[in-house]
Amino acid sequence: MADRPEIVCICGSARFMDEMQAANSDLTLAGVIVVAPGVLPGAEVTDEQKVALGALHLRKIDLADRVLIVNPGGYLGESTSREIAYARAAGKPVSFTDPG
Numbered sequence: 001m002a003d004r005p006e007i008v009c010i011c012g013s014a015r016f017m018d019e020m021q022a023a024n025s026d027l028t029l030a031g032v033i034v035v036a037p038g039v040l041p042g043a044e045v046t047d048e049q050k051v052a053l054g055a056l057h058l059r060k061i062d063l064a065d066r067v068l069i070v071n072p073g074g075y076l077g078e079s080t081s082r083e084i085a086y087a088r089a090a091g092k093p094v095s096f097t098d099p100g
Helices: 014-029 047-063 078-089
Strands: 007-012 033-035 066-070 094-096
Touching: 007 014, 007 047, 007 078, 014 033, 014 066, 047 078, 066 078, 078 094
Parallel strands: 007 033, 007 066, 066 094
Antiparallel strands: none
């Protein structure tokens, strides 16, 4: 048995926040530690804040044992594609909810 539960970082487009929250719930109930994008409902985020949040999410990937990409319909936006490349370069396993 592992010393700690697996850590999974959820990545995906903000348009799939509901799907990411569902994946978070499923993983959490399965005993997984989940790190995911911050939820900022209705918040107006400046360009500077977007850059800072993007960098913060890369640090979440650093913490994770693996990365789960939530991509209904196979959609991958620019930020998610960058996160996938970052995770792979760091040697993190990457899986997709819709491998398409």
